[in-house]
Amino acid sequence: MMVRFFRAGIIGALCLFLVGCGQEPQPNINLSPMLDKAQEPNLMFEGFRMVSTRGHDREWDFTARACQIFERDNMARAQDIKIVYWRNNKPASTLTARRGFIRTDTHDTRAEQNVVMVSQAGAVLRTERLHWDNQKGRIYTDLPVIVERGTSVMTGVGLEADSELKHVEILSQVNIKVRSIKELKTGLAAPAPGKKP
Numbered sequence: 586m587m588v589r590f591f592r593a594g595i596i597g598a599l600c601l602f603l604v605g606c607g608q609e610p611q612p613n614i615n616l617s618p619m620l621d622k623a624q625e626p627n628l629m630f631e632g633f634r635m636v637s638t639r640g641h642d643r644e645w646d647f648t649a650r651a652c653q654i655f656e657r658d659n660m661a662r663a664q665d666i667k668i669v670y671w672r673n674n675k676p677a678s679t680l681t682a683r684r685g686f687i688r689t690d691t692h693d694t695r696a697e698q699n700v701v702m703v704s705q706a707g708a709v710l711r712t713e714r715l716h717w718d719n720q721k722g723r724i725y726t727d728l729p730v731i732v733e734r735g736t737s738v739m740t741g742v743g744l745e746a747d748s749e750l751k752h753v754e755i756l757s758q759v760n761i762k763v764r765s766i767k768e769l770k771t772g773l774a775a776p777a778p779g780k781k782p
Contacts, residue, residue, distance in 0.1 A: 626653035626662075633663060637692050637719065643671040644719070645748075647694065649685060661687040666696060668717075670748035677749040678704040680715070692719040704750040709733040712744070723747060730755060736764045 633652035637644040649663035666685035670677045683698035694717040702710040702724075711731040717724055725745045732739040732753055743756030 624655075627656045628654040630654075635661075635687065642674060644692075644722070645670050645694075645717070647685065647687060654689070656689075659688055659690040661689055663687070668694065668696065670717075672749055676705060678702055682715075693717060694719070702750065706749070706751070707734070708750040708753075710744070710746070710750060710753075717748075727756075738762045738764065 630652045631650070633647075633649045635647045637647070646669045647663070648667045650665035652661055652663040654661050663685040664683065666680075666682050668680040668685070670680070680696055680700065680702040682696035682700040684696070686695040686697075688694070696715045696717075698713060700710075700712050700715045702715065709732070711733075712726050712728050714728050715724055715726050723745060724747075725743075727743045729742050730740065730744045732744075732750070732755070734750075739753075739755055739759065739761050741755035741757060741759040744753065745756070746753040
């Protein structure tokens, strides 16, 4: 099933931190204030990367400007994130957001605030929160979404999809707009043999 990479990721990130100690200091990152000692993170990183694999296949790369690890809650909280999802050992899509969360026990993730996901084929998904179910290999949300693909723009509330955005299901209040009927007809109509479209 899932390769346990969390401890190795911490050790690797710590090594990178120690190697970079000789460099010029960077501006401090304002990490989220904690209300009491019980809510303080066990580890904090400026510059962070985790990789999830299944067998020999890479599933996703998660990078962030800053990250806090809460071992008691099996949770990592990150700021200014980028997630690259992989399919058949090739990048399938890239997600960016202001905040991200990783369940360190299940490897499920959640992205929040200005979430934009772009597939290699050019589909674009926009929402304010997006979950990744690591076991099922699916993304989902219950919030309003915008999906742009080719000449069409789909909007609605709630979504389930694969990491390539090839199979997208908008769950309710679905609305589809076509930017240009002429472009749509051109894209759908196959030219007659020997004739130019």
